[in-house]
Amino acid sequence: MRAVVLHAPGDVRVENIADPTIVEPTDAIIRVTAACICGSDLWPYRGYEDVNGPTPMGHEYIGIVEQVGDAVRDIEVGDYVVGSFVASDNSCEICRAGFQSRCIHQVMMGSVGTQSEYARIPLADGTLVKVPGEPTEEQARSLLAASDVLGxxxxxxxxxxxxxxxxxxxxxxxxxxxxxxxxxxxxxxxxxxxxxxxxxxxxxxxxxxxxxxxxxxxxxxxxxxxxxxxxxxxxxxxxxxxxxxxxxxxxxxxxxxxxxxxxxxxxxxxxxxxxxxxxxxxxxxGPAPVRRFLPELVELIMTDQINPGVVFDLTLPIEDAAKGYAAMDERRATKVLLTL
Amino acid sequence: MRAVVLHAPGDVRVENIADPTIVEPTDAIIRVTAACICGSDLWPYRGYEDVNGPTPMGHEYIGIVEQVGDAVRDIEVGDYVVGSFVASDNSCEICRAGFQSRCIHQVMMGSVGTQSEYARIPLADGTLVKVPGEPTEEQARSLLAASDVLGxxxxxxxxxxxxxxxxxxxxxxxxxxxxxxxxxxxxxxxxxxxxxxxxxxxxxxxxxxxxxxxxxxxxxxxxxxxxxxxxxxxxxxxxxxxxxxxxxxxxxxxxxxxxxxxxxxxxxxxxxxxxxxxxxxxxxxGPAPVRRFLPELVELIMTDQINPGVVFDLTLPIEDAAKGYAAMDERRATKVLLTL
Structure with a gap:
């Protein structure tokens, strides 16, 4: 699949990497319908964080479930879903107290990568929130914002x-x-x-x-x-x-x-x-427990009560991801949406 | 009047200093019936904070009102009172939000000194809480604890x-x-x-x-x-x-x-x-807004529901204050009460 990969500070490329597969029975694979570039992606891009070899980028995503592991109960193939930048079981004491970003089983999505055609979502039942109905393009942009910056x-x-x-x-x-x-x-x-x-x-x-x-x-x-x-x-x-x-x-x-x-x-x-x-x-x-707020945010977005998607002021096909990083780095764009 | 004065690290003396007088019309003068030595008094005593010349010590107190300024409305001569280590107007927005220790008109009682026969209490109406009835000796010890360590x-x-x-x-x-x-x-x-x-x-x-x-x-x-x-x-x-x-x-x-x-x-x-x-x-x-809790603490103490005064494990006449400082410094005492 096509994916955004950071090779060194300032050197971001779009290239072919292996499709993700189910690793744990609690995983899901989603087809990413849109991803975006985060302000925090700029830290390694600018060299403020180490880059240890080619690194798949991204941790924000919306998409459609393609495959689920044997232990997944609540999420089904074909669901339109949004999740946060931290995968969480949503059932441990920390999650139940509303701090899913620090779940005892947390997986940082940045370590997985979501600026790509497909993504593996660990702890799918805890992490993903199903979107009711089919979002409009505007709603889809707002849902993507909910994945991180809004949350x-x-x-x-x-x-x-x-x-x-x-x-x-x-x-x-x-x-x-x-x-x-x-x-x-x-x-x-x-x-x-x-x-x-x-x-x-x-x-x-x-x-x-x-x-x-x-x-x-x-x-x-x-x-x-x-x-x-x-x-x-x-x-x-x-x-x-x-x-x-x-x-x-x-x-x-x-x-x-x-x-x-x-x-x-x-x-x-x-x-x-x-x-x-x-x-x-x-x-x-700390890292925001976006999962706590996602159901409410999805509801507000799908009923057109909020329109946070307007923060995306540059939309590019994923093949042009490098241009998107440069635009955010140079503050020519506030937030870049990548289409797939 | 007799008062505890720190001259240099380790050099604490009891000596005669001028009686306090009403400076602001919102002041009260109290006759201190008991004072105590605080863990935070040990910082300058140990040389971890600068001592700039002879410094009257103490910021915890219970006592009886001797005199009030012209603008004092709620506190009267003869009242048995307790206050916290920060004088506060108890009416500004910060006080009303329960953070009287950071009152916009705050006066740190440590800058006034209360290990002495008398003490000037700024902003008397906001600072002092009247004790209902006459406390027993045990209750008096607990009220003194309420002044700082309990609060x-x-x-x-x-x-x-x-x-x-x-x-x-x-x-x-x-x-x-x-x-x-x-x-x-x-x-x-x-x-x-x-x-x-x-x-x-x-x-x-x-x-x-x-x-x-x-x-x-x-x-x-x-x-x-x-x-x-x-x-x-x-x-x-x-x-x-x-x-x-x-x-x-x-x-x-x-x-x-x-x-x-x-x-x-x-x-x-x-x-x-x-x-x-x-x-x-x-x-x-931060510095505790003890004043927020004082009315409740006074009530709990005067109805014998709590007995925090047991933390005082050494009681000395004020003339022996130096012994008290040494005992706390050497951890031979947890908390020293000074009688007057």
Whole structure:
């Protein structure tokens, strides 16, 4: 099958690799109908993470079930499905508490690869959510967003305890940050402050529900958030970048007793214990348990209540994946959809 | 008046200093009936915090109101009162959200000093809680514990979301850790694991409700907690020490999706962002908003439902304060009460 393979930083190719097969009886094989490129795919692409030999890429996917293992009970051949970037049994104590991304049997889909014609989905019954009916093209794009960036932004907003009466600040204007704005709006936040310097992303942020835009960063950004909140800081802050600056900006923008939901994969972040102590904020983050939210998100998408698929601003056939990586790397695209 | 004054690390003296006076119209002056030495007083005593000239010590207190400023409305001369180690207006948005220790008008009582015959209490109406009736000697000891160590342990247990069905691990067997056990028990925790190597403290931990004792530390301690919890880790962990080792032990002992409440004043703690990301636990800590809990704690104490005052294992007249500091420094005492 055709698949996107990273050979070295900056060197992404589309080539033939072996079709996936059922390995465990709990596996399913899906025919991927669309995949996409994630901000976190850029870390190895940019050389910030090691590339150990040719690596099949991708961890977001929607598709149609082609084959199931003997132990699969709930998912059937022909089902239109979406899953998250972490395969999970959805039955262990961690899953049942809503943290499927840290399931005791978790399999990171990035280690499997989904930017390809077919993909093996471990723990199919726990991982996959069946889509009712046939999605329109627009719904399909939104379902693909749900697979990671929407689910991750949603988790960040929930972790930050966005809700009625709350002022929510969002650090990061990539797809996850933008969709955290949509999530905060759906969760009933009173005020949503997007921290962004890009006109196109500011516009999308407003579409998703942002009430204010702050262009300042770092200490100046924190000061601006405090100015907008009577000196207190935001109740809820989403961190969707993963750098030291963004993390300190998120913590600093949050009032004591407030909540920071951080979902940017940390790169070089070190938090000083005493500063954190006196910040007196709740911190919750990590790989988002997207599976927790998927049934609700699928419902919202299939009833056209949300349209997160608009974050895809570049659509390319999988053969042009390298162009997609370059466009995201150079910030010419927010989020790239790959058609198959 | 007589007061405890730290001149240099290890050099604590009891000497005459000026009586406090009303400075702000919101102040009260109390006659301190008992004070105590806190684990955090040991940081400057041990030279881990700078001592800039002679410093009046102490931030825990119970006493009787002697004088009130013109703007004080709710507190009256003659009231028997208890307050926390942070003076707060109890009316700003941060206070109303239950984080009085980070009140926008906060005054750290450590900057005022309470190991003395009299003390000035800023923001008296917001800070002080009136005790109904006259406490017995045993109740007075417990009220003094409520002023900091009980309130801090209680916050830690609440921040860790201790409650029914939860397994709670407690790192640190000082007064705060021990009283976090009492709090977890009152909050309905199913299982409470005390991490302690000291027989006398283990015994007190059992008295307060600990169901298990773990003597291992660090990685071995984490492994033991996981072994006791089906491989998952604790739902809720209290950190009541403040060192790098204790903080990593607390985070490591907690299952993904679990909660860490940390109240040990951080000394040299640095948290790696990526490790924290993949730990996927909620972190909440800082100076405890004891004022949030004081009304409830006073009620529990005055109706003899809890007896946290038993953590005081050495009682000395204030003139012997130096002996008290030495006893705590050398771990011959868990918590020292100073009589006046």
């Amino acid at each position: 991750t932004g949603w988790f960040a907003a929930v972790a930050a305890e966005a809700g009625p009466g709350k002022t929510v600040a969002v650090v990061g204007d990539g797809a996850v940050g933008l969709l955290a704005i949509l999530a905060a709006q759906r969760l009933g936040a009173e005020r949503i402050i997007a921290m962004s310097r890009h006109a196109d992303r500011q516009a999308l942020a407003r579409t998703f529900g942002a009430t204010d835009i702050v262009t300042e960063r770092g200490e100046a950004g924190i000061a601006k958030i405090k100015e907008l909140t009577g000196g207190y800081g935001a109740h809820s802050t989403v961190e969707a970048v993963g750098t030291q600056e963004s993390m300190l900006q998120a913590i600093g923008a949050t009032r004591p007793g407030g909540h920071v939901g951080y979902v940017g994969v940390s790169h070089g972040v070190e938090l000083n214990g005493l500063d954190l102590f006196f910040a007196t904020v709740s911190l919750l983050g | 801090t342990g209680w916050f830690a247990a609440v921040a860790a979301e201790a409650g029914p069905g939860k397994t709670v691990a407690v790192v640190g067997d000082g007064a705060v850790g021990l009283l976090a056990i009492l709090a977890a028990q009152r909050l309905g925790a199913e299982r409470i694991i005390a991490m302690s190597r000291h027989a006398d403290r283990q015994a007190l931990a059992r008295t307060f409700g600990a169901t298990d004792i773990v003597t291992e530390r660090g990685e071995a301690g984490i492994a033991k907690i996981k072994e006791l919890t089906g491989g998952y880790g604790a739902h809720s962990t209290v950190e009541a020490v403040g060192t790098q080792e204790s903080m990593l032990q607390a985070i490591g002992a907690t299952r993904p999706g679990g909660h860490v409440g940390y109240v040990g004043v951080s000394h040299g703690v640095e948290l790696n962002g990526l490790d924290l990301f993949f730990a996927t636990v909620s972190l909440l800590g």
